[in-house]
Amino acid sequence: MNDHESNDELIDKLLEKIDLEELVSKVIDKQKQEALKAAPPEAWFLGPKAEHGEVWLATIDHILRDYIHWRRNYFPEDPIIVDRERLKSHEPWVETLKGEIDSILNQLKAHFPFYSPRYIAHMISEQTFPSVVGYFAGMLYNPNNVTEESAPITASLELEVGRMIAEMLGYNPRKAWAHICSGGTLANLEALWIARTVQFVPLMVRDYCESHDVRDFGARTPDGNSAPILELSPAELIGLRPNDSIGMIRALAEHMIGRVGDGVYSDINAFMAQSRFNVAHSGLHAIFSETGLKPVVFVSEAAHYSIRKAVNILGYGEDCVRSVPVEPHFRMNADVLKEKLFGLDENLYVAAVIGVAGTTEEGAVDPIHKIKFIRDELETKKNRSFWFHIDAAWGGYVRSVFTGLGLEEDGDPRKPLKDICEEYKNAVAISEETEVRLLHFEENGMNEGHKKLHLEWADFEVYSAFLAMPDADSIAVDPHKLGYIPYPAGVIAFQNKLVTELVIQKAQYITDEIGGIKSTEKEAEVTAVGPYIIEGSKPGAVAAACWLSHKTIPLTYQGHGRLIKTSLLNTQKLARYINLHKKLFDTIEYDLYGQLRPGIQKFTFEILCEPDTNLVCFLCVPMKDDKDGELVRDGYFKLAEINELNESIYKRATIRNRPGKRKTPYSQEFFVSRTILTHEQYHPGSISGLLEKLDFSIFEYEKNGLFVLRSVVMNPWHFLAEKQGKNYLYDFIVNLHQIARDILNP
Numbered sequence: 001m002n003d004h005e006s007n008d009e010l011i012d013k014l015l016e017k018i019d020l021e022e023l024v025s026k027v028i029d030k031q032k033q034e035a036l037k038a039a040p041p042e043a044w045f046l047g048p049k050a051e052h053g054e055v056w057l058a059t060i061d062h063i064l065r066d067y068i069h070w071r072r073n074y075f076p077e078d079p080i081i082v083d084r085e086r087l088k089s090h091e092p093w094v095e096t097l098k099g100e101i102d103s104i105l106n107q108l109k110a111h112f113p114f115y116s117p118r119y120i121a122h123m124i125s126e127q128t129f130p131s132v133v134g135y136f137a138g139m140l141y142n143p144n145n146v147t148e149e150s151a152p153i154t155a156s157l158e159l160e161v162g163r164m165i166a167e168m169l170g171y172n173p174r175k176a177w178a179h180i181c182s183g184g185t186l187a188n189l190e191a192l193w194i195a196r197t198v199q200f201v202p203l204m205v206r207d208y209c210e211s212h213d214v215r216d217f218g219a220r221t222p223d224g225n226s227a228p229i230l231e232l233s234p235a236e237l238i239g240l241r242p243n244d245s246i247g248m249i250r251a252l253a254e255h256m257i258g259r260v261g262d263g264v265y266s267d268i269n270a271f272m273a274q275s276r277f278n279v280a281h282s283g284l285h286a287i288f289s290e291t292g293l294k295p296v297v298f299v300s301e302a303a304h305y306s307i308r309k310a311v312n313i314l315g316y317g318e319d320c321v322r323s324v325p326v327e328p329h330f331r332m333n334a335d336v337l338k339e340k341l342f343g344l345d346e347n348l349y350v351a352a353v354i355g356v357a358g359t360t361e362e363g364a365v366d367p368i369h370k371i372k373f374i375r376d377e378l379e380t381k382k383n384r385s386f387w388f389h390i391d392a393a394w395g396g397y398v399r400s401v402f403t404g405l406g407l408e409e410d411g412d413p414r415k416p417l418k419d420i421c422e423e424y425k426n427a428v429a430i431s432e433e434t435e436v437r438l439l440h441f442e443e444n445g446m447n448e449g450h451k452k453l454h455l456e457w458a459d460f461e462v463y464s465a466f467l468a469m470p471d472a473d474s475i476a477v478d479p480h481k482l483g484y485i486p487y488p489a490g491v492i493a494f495q496n497k498l499v500t501e502l503v504i505q506k507a508q509y510i511t512d513e514i515g516g517i518k519s520t521e522k523e524a525e526v527t528a529v530g531p532y533i534i535e536g537s538k539p540g541a542v543a544a545a546c547w548l549s550h551k552t553i554p555l556t557y558q559g560h561g562r563l564i565k566t567s568l569l570n571t572q573k574l575a576r577y578i579n580l581h582k583k584l585f586d587t588i589e590y591d592l593y594g595q596l597r598p599g600i601q602k603f604t605f606e607i608l609c610e611p612d613t614n615l616v617c618f619l620c621v622p623m624k625d626d627k628d629g630e631l632v633r634d635g636y637f638k639l640a641e642i643n644e645l646n647e648s649i650y651k652r653a654t655i656r657n658r659p660g661k662r663k664t665p666y667s668q669e670f671f672v673s674r675t676i677l678t679h680e681q682y683h684p685g686s687i688s689g690l691l692e693k694l695d696f697s698i699f700e701y702e703k704n705g706l707f708v709l710r711s712v713v714m715n716p717w718h719f720l721a722e723k724q725g726k727n728y729l730y731d732f733i734v735n736l737h738q739i740a741r742d743i744l745n746p
């Protein structure tokens, strides 16, 4: 405490910090969340047999009637333009339309049953009730969230959704800035686009200082010192801490205000708009030739291809991507990242380091915390920083499990990460009763009964990664994946909302905002999304969908987190079934006469790795008995044949939708998806452990790749179905077992 300050001053200061309105809304929110705790995830969806059908019908009916009445009651003195006579004359056309609707409804039955617990394939499942009705209501009014003028309500809902998601990700929602976009692809592009803008700001500022002969403007350097900006090299300027670069034009204005007075903002803004280092104005090539530097982007081998699209669009070229090898869990190998960052060529700069929280193929979570530590170390030892982006398009919502536990508040910064993880581990751990069939092979014999399955990650890596997420400068997350929201819904969140000042676009008909900075004192109030984003017209309906869903299913441990936990548990369970395949299934077969079938081909399923999130990759491998009666891989089958085997399994557990060759999914018992690991993407060194375990040579892998089956476990119904005596996950493995048996023993 500062003893020069009087008590009154202190109290004034405290009061300034307390926002009464916010406090009240927090209390109300808490109460609502308490009430919502009572509703189990089963209430949130239509249900595999449309069990909530009646209430859905009634709600949609209510929304539509309400909307119709709104039109009816608007200017009752206006004439009825389409009178009954006319209505009658429209009937033939309406009949034609109805016929076409029937035809579409008929055709849509060839659709995958995403909602079904039998669908254990891609990153899609049920949509929440509030998101569907929110979307429907929003759609009727058809707001365009590019500007508040065409979206008076949904534009502010979008900002609120941004704050909800920022909070889930661990950002301070008052300092962060997040908005909805079409999906993870756009979210990643926008993150790197903003990063690109931010990086060159110090060059622009230096240019200003040079041309205005400002010799005493200093910049904070990543190592904690400061230096006159004129003394810093382009590489040093680009490598400043992102948050320092974001605020640098403001800092310059503050510095200049004493000298120039009121005109300072327009002077600075005008200079920056025309700067040769303003990438939006001059293009990337101008900056490259001025600085002689080229960008690199670091991301794991398991990155989504949207990262390549983004660097392609941004003008970096896909060649700038430095793939960091993965370790056996398919998480980025942080040691290699560190080595590459510390040994970076002089003529290169880091445009971004991207951690993936939930890889698309394996669901793996990169060591986000380690990337943060590496950045800290690079700052102090090498005086360089970088933009840290997280692609959490898949795994972002898993963070709801870590939110609302009341552990954030008492965050003591000196507490070791291990202890914090331990706290979270205890708080997050849940258990659910599950059928004994799962575990009795692991335990003591064949006891019947029930058994509890616990959710916990085996090591602290995943906890640490999720807890470190708020340290990133930007995070992409997809509501249309683990948010259970209808397409198209992605979100990009920035830790520092001041980035908006740097990218504002002016179009007189969408915004009154003027470009650049307006003041150094006022906190930037971001009241619109349109001026700061890549997209133009965008559906307000999806903002209504996200808002209603997240409002009624809070993004916390007690709300959305329950859904995530259930699906994580189910994933661990499915992985156990696959691991136990050898024991669960008798691979000895009898013929119709009860005779042992000779020459039966044995096989088993192997998982690629224990899942970090709700995704399991696995493959079927032919086996044989060795001389001790142990099951070992049958070396008769080469990798190419095993790939073929798994591809055939996949083909029988999906529907192929080629026009003219459609088959309805009714005959299809279960659905799985697939992916191929190739050496172009996954260096043999990265997966050598796996190849060794499966007894495949590197040569075979390089030649053929590895075809694997892939199951995303996000259906909300598996546990409940089990209580009704139907174990879909077990049956799924039975089904795959039968398919594999039939293929191997024709």
Ligand SMILES: *Cc1c(COP(=O)(O)O)cnc(C)c1O
Binding pocket: 182, 183, 184, 185, 186, 188, 304, 306, 356, 358, 359, 360, 391, 392, 393, 394, 478, 490
């Ligand atoms: C799905 C996904 C994306 C792309 O998101 P879209 O919404 O399909 O554009 C990007 N990154 C990861 C990790 C993903 O899983």
